[in-house]
């Protein structure tokens with residue numbers, strides 16, 4: 001991955017300087033997905049030392065792009081930049097409207113995405129409070145979330161990326177880990193992740209659960225539906241991998257009665 005001065009890029013992208021490195025993948029994606037507001041947020045975070053430079057793109061999704069970067073203190077960071085022109089307005093609105101922690105809901109998508117970003121930040125903080133291994137949240141600004149980078153020279157792979165290399169024993173351990181997270185979150189943290197899957201578990205020093213944007217609290221009327229979905233996805237995935245899994249209904253009942 002090449003390096004790229006953020007300030008320079010931001011300045012280039014807002015048209016302040018001669019454009020360079022136009023062929024790089026990072027430049028192309030940044031140019032395509034960063035609107036003026038996003039650039040302003042990035043520049044703010046840069047000036048405050050939260051992001052010294054962006055180094056490359058880790059993931060391009062339909063809601064967010066995730067970049068690898070380095071902070072002013074030299075530590076690696078992952079920078080999740082939500083798109084502010086998503087077609088997912090109704091879905092995001094629905095999730096936020098059901099969350100008792102969220103107060104006023106803006107009518108425009110851009111500001112709604114800011115609320116969505118803040119909620120993911122808060123979810124990460126809350127998960128850490130209950131001793132779960134998640135990327136440590138550093139700061140957020142508008143639609144930009146800065147967190148601990150999980151990985152070394154390369155980002156940590158997702159469970160989905162390494163599943164072919166794993167044996168039955170590995171899957172058993174990972175199943176216990178994942179079910180343990182669901183239980184601890186629900187029982188101790190009064191919380192549900194809502195998108196627990198082989199795509200949102202990174203395999204590193206220990207497994208790390210990421211992507212907390214859909215997570216919410218038990219008080220949310222949607223929480224049981226999200227819990228059911230997490231349990232169903234996790235049980236069916238690990239069953240396919242040959243793990244002797246819990247019975248869905250029994251597990252659900254146990255959790256709902258806790």
Ligand SMILES: Nc1ncnc2c1ncn2[C@@H]1O[C@H](COP(=O)(O)OP(=O)(O)O)[C@@H](O)[C@H]1O
Nearest residue numbers: 058059061064066078135148149150155210211
């Ligand atoms: N803190 C992180 N460290 C390393 N890689 C990350 C980190 N957060 C996200 N990623 C990578 O970016 C991808 C997308 O991030 P995620 O939060 O799951 O967003 P979404 O699935 O909504 O696009 C992940 O699958 C993972 O590969």
Ligand SMILES: [Mg+2]
Nearest residue numbers: 199200210211
């Ligand atoms: Mg994800």
